[in-house]
Amino acid sequence: MTAKNGTLHRTTVPQSLVDPKIWAKQVAVGTSHLAPAHAEVLSKITTPFIHAIIDSYPAPRKASFMNGRVLLVGDALAHLRPHGGYSTSLAALEAGWVGELVSGEMSIAEWERRVTRLVYLWWCRGIWYGHSLLRAGSVWEFVLSAVYFCAA
Structure with missing residues (x-):
């Protein structure tokens, strides 16, 4: 990820360092593809920063330690992609299960x-x-990729 001054960044291009030409392209694409409310928010951003969407899955085999006195939930267990909204949902579900455990x-x-x-x-x-969302050309292609993915 390269800032407008040529500096390379590993995960985030800070505010005021995003190349205005690149940002203008992103706004054009976003406003033509996003829902109107999201497109409006995007078009009003004047000093953007860009952060890579990442996840880390350490393939946890353990989520409890010290004979169950320490439990890992949510992002402490695994940091999932933020655009899926999984972290909050996962932590809430795990908290409910902690209630059942206790x-x-x-x-x-x-x-x-x-x-x-x-x-x-x-x-x-x-x-x-x-x-799938990046590559699907149609709704059916998206659905068929789900069937293929789940069967794999």
């Missing part, structure tokens, strides 16, 4: 199995959404 409705082994499998599933789904 009340004795679920064992620590079951809780850990659920959260590690769910993180893996949502990580795969985020990768699929990103790739």
Whole structure:
């Protein structure tokens, strides 16, 4: 990611360093493809910054430590792609399962199995959404890619 002054950045081009020509192209594309409310917000951004969309999935096999006294949930367990809105949803679901764990409705082994499998599933789904939405030429192509992805 290169700033307008030629400086390379690993994940973020800071405010005021985004090349105005590149930003103008992005606004043009965004305002023609986004929903009207989002296009309006995009068109009003005067000093943008650009951040790479990344995720890190450490393939967690463990989400509990110290005999279940330390539990990893949400971003502490895995940082998923932000455009999917997964982090908040995942943390909320895991918190609900913590309630079941604390009340004795679920064992620590079951809780850990659920959260590690769910993180893996949502990580795969985020990768699929990103790739499929960028490459799909039609709704049917998008649906067929989902069928293929789920079957793989």
